[in-house]
Amino acid sequence: MARTDFSRMRCPIARSMEVLGERWAILVLREAFYGTTRFDDFSRNLGIASNILSARLGKLVDNGVLQRVPAATGGRHEYRLTEKGRDFFPAYLALKRWGDRWMGNPEGPVTVLVEADTGREITSPPLLDSAGAPLELDRVRILPGPGAGPAMRQRFGDKA
Amino acid sequence: MARTDFSRMRCPIARSMEVLGERWAILVLREAFYGTTRFDDFSRNLGIASNILSARLGKLVDNGVLQRVPAATGGRHEYRLTEKGRDFFPAYLALKRWGDRWMGNPEGPVTVLVEADTGREITSPPLLDSAGAPLELDRVRILPGPGAGPAMRQRFGDKA
Numbered sequence: 001m002a003r004t005d006f007s008r009m010r011c012p013i014a015r016s017m018e019v020l021g022e023r024w025a026i027l028v029l030r031e032a033f034y035g036t037t038r039f040d041d042f043s044r045n046l047g048i049a050s051n052i053l054s055a056r057l058g059k060l061v062d063n064g065v066l067q068r069v070p071a072a073t074g075g076r077h078e079y080r081l082t083e084k085g086r087d088f089f090p091a092y093l094a095l096k097r098w099g100d101r102w103m104g105n106p107e108g109p110v111t112v113l114v115e116a117d118t119g120r121e122i123t124s125p126p127l128l129d130s131a132g133a134p135l136e137l138d139r140v141r142i143l144p145g146p147g148a149g150p151a152m153r154q155r156f157g158d159k160a
Numbered sequence: 161m162a163r164t165d166f167s168r169m170r171c172p173i174a175r176s177m178e179v180l181g182e183r184w185a186i187l188v189l190r191e192a193f194y195g196t197t198r199f200d201d202f203s204r205n206l207g208i209a210s211n212i213l214s215a216r217l218g219k220l221v222d223n224g225v226l227q228r229v230p231a232a233t234g235g236r237h238e239y240r241l242t243e244k245g246r247d248f249f250p251a252y253l254a255l256k257r258w259g260d261r262w263m264g265n266p267e268g269p270v271t272v273l274v275e276a277d278t279g280r281e282i283t284s285p286p287l288l289d290s291a292g293a294p295l296e297l298d299r300v301r302i303l304p305g306p307g308a309g310p311a312m313r314q315r316f317g318d319k320a
Contacts, residue, residue, distance in 0.1 A: 004183075004207075004208075006183055010265065010270055011187070011190075011259075011270055012256070012259030012260050012263045012264045012265070012269070012270065013186065013187065013190055013252075013255060013256055013259045014183075014187055015259065015263040016255060016258065016259035016262075016263045017183040017186055017187065018183065019263070021181065021182060021183035021184075021185075021186060022181060022182075022183070023166055023174075023177040023178065023181035023182070025181075026173065026177055026181060027171070027173065027174055027177065030171075030173055033297070033300075034302055034316075035302070045315075047164075048164075064262075081297070084262045086297050087258060087261065087262065088258055089287070089297055089300075090254050090257070090258075090284060090286070090287045091251070091254035091255050091257070091258045091284075092173075093254075093287065094250050094251035094253075094254035094255075094284070095173060095176060095251050095254075096172070096173055097250070097251070098176065098247060098248055098250075098251045099171075099172030099173045099175065099176035100172050101247065102176075102224075102244045102247065103172045103175040103176045103179070104172045104307065105170065105172070105307035106307075107306045107307040108305050108306030108307045109172070109305035109306065109307055110170055110171055110172065110304070110305050110307045110308050110309075110312055111302050111303065111304060111305050111308065111312065111316065112302075112303045112304070112305040113300050113301070113302060113303075114300075114301050114303055115289060115290060115295075115299055115300070115301070116299050116300065116301040117299065118289075118290050120290045122287070122295065122300060124250060124251075124254070124287075125285040125286075125287065125288070126250070126285075127249070127250045127253065127282070127284075127285065128285075129275060129278075130275060130278050130280045135275075135282065137193070137241070137246050137249055139275055139276050139277065140193075140249075140273050140274075140275070140276065140282060141273070141274050141275070141276040142194055142195070142271050142272075142273060143271065143272045143273075143274055144270070144271060144272070145268050145269035145270050145271050145272040146267045146268030146269065147264065147265035147266075147267040147268045147269055147270045148270050148271065149270075152270055152271065155205075156194075156271065
């Protein structure tokens with residue numbers, strides 16, 4: 001069966017998954033957030049085969065999440081986060097919070113992120129409702145947005 | 161080459177990706193957040209082949225993200241979010257925010273999430289530093305956490 005082309009789907013989450021929905025892609029991004037820029041360092045830190053790493057880095061570059069720049073200190077080029085890539089950091093933190101809580105090690109998190117100048121721990125902020133209490137999922141309602149097609153408008157529109 | 165077993169990796173993000181790092185898994189979760197519970201509704205709303213959907217639902221059940229419960233109104237069973245699954249909602253929202261911003265449609269988001277009682281839009285909260293300003297990535301420092309092994313302690317520990 002042909003592989004579904006997620007990049008043509010209307011849902012931006014689906015299109016995001018076309019870029020990120022591969023197990024290694026998010027770990028390559030994790031490494032970039034850890035400050036890794038060189039192919040050999042990605043390869044060593046991730047324990048990933050060169051051909052797979054090369055494909056993942058290439059796809060992230062093609063999609064504007066990373067950019068390939070000349071190496072600052074000789075050698076090969078480096079991979080730097082673009083604005084689009086840096087803007088994924090809150091989503092990475094939210095995934096890390098979930099992973100640490102539900103898929104974590106009994107001893108606790110492997111890494112802790114802190115503000116360099118204050119030492120304050122950086123964690124994904126909790127979802128609060130308009131009264132400042134934790135937001136409960138059963139109070140969330142889905143509405144069609146401005147980019148909704150007819151099917152989504154029918155699905156989530158007012159039936160009144 | 162053998163497929164790397166992410167579930168044995170120490171990093172909880174890697175273990176999370178073993179469950180979620182497949183393009184369909186996150187869309188199945190999206191549907192669950194939209195209120196979908198029945199196999200046929202997942203199948204129709206996602207346009208996914210039955211065998212793939214069945215495998216994805218089974219993996220999410222095996223990993224405690226969804227649970228299979230007897231259907232409330234006859235017919236087959238339903239798939240309900242567990243606490244672990246519901247707790248993924250902030251990460252889903254953070255992914256949605258990034259997708260809408262960087263992979264979105266020119267007309268705007270396909271769906272908008274609001275608080276049912278107030279109509280207030282629900283979005284992923286921004287990352288702020290301790291002074292309340294947007295957190296800049298270059299001010300983030302990575303430290304080894306309590307679950308860090310020797311390699312991570314060496315990598316991120318104080319070299320002083």
